[in-house]
Amino acid sequence: MSSLYQTNTVxxxxxxxxxxxxxxxxxxRDEALLRSAFTQDAVSDFRPAAAKAGFEYPVLEGRDVIVGALSSSLSQVDTTHSVSNPRVTIEGDTAHLDALVEAQHVLKSDPARHYLMKNRYDINLVRLGEVWSIQRVTVDNVWRTGDPSVLMGI
Structure with missing residues (x-):
């Protein structure tokens, strides 16, 4: 196996x-782990998925803002995310990742209520030293089922 192939695989x-x-x-609910996924100046755009769920969500700018907003907005729900079909292109120290993410949200106070989403993630990343970090992520929804108010913890 060539070293170029090994590097690309890694x-x-x-x-x-x-x-x-x-x-x-x-x-x-590991804020340090979540924080490790983003650049300091990262941008998170959940507007396309939110619009399909019937609500508005602002573009979040900056790692601390993103981590704080996600931690706060999802504090009333238990979540499970499953990643599939990742497609990666790499050019030097930048990369693009397109993947499907299924996100289950269950209201802590009423586990019978849930909201399940299959989302397409469009992600631009940069290499920072030996670690890749998200510079921009846009989330669009492919399909959804359940009660969207669960996302608001109500």
Missing amino acids: DHLAVVDTLYRFAAGIDL
Whole structure:
């Protein structure tokens, strides 16, 4: 196996691992893990998915703002995120990741209420040292089922 192929494979896995860190950080309520997935100046755009769920959500700018907003807005729900179909392209120290993420949200106070989303994540990443980090993520919804008010913890 050529070293170029090995490097690309290692980078490919490391790029996908960034999305795994993001998802696990949310599901485990591990703010340090979630924070590790983003650049300091990251941008998170959930507007396309939110619009399909019937509500508005602002574009979030900055790692601390993103982590704080996600931690706060999801504090009343238990979540599980499953990542599939990751497609990665890498050019030097930048990468693009397109993946499907299924996100289950269950209201803590009423576990019978849930909201399940299958979302497409469009992510731009940069290599910072030996770690890949999300610079921009846009989330659009493919399909959804359940009670969207669960996302607001109500």
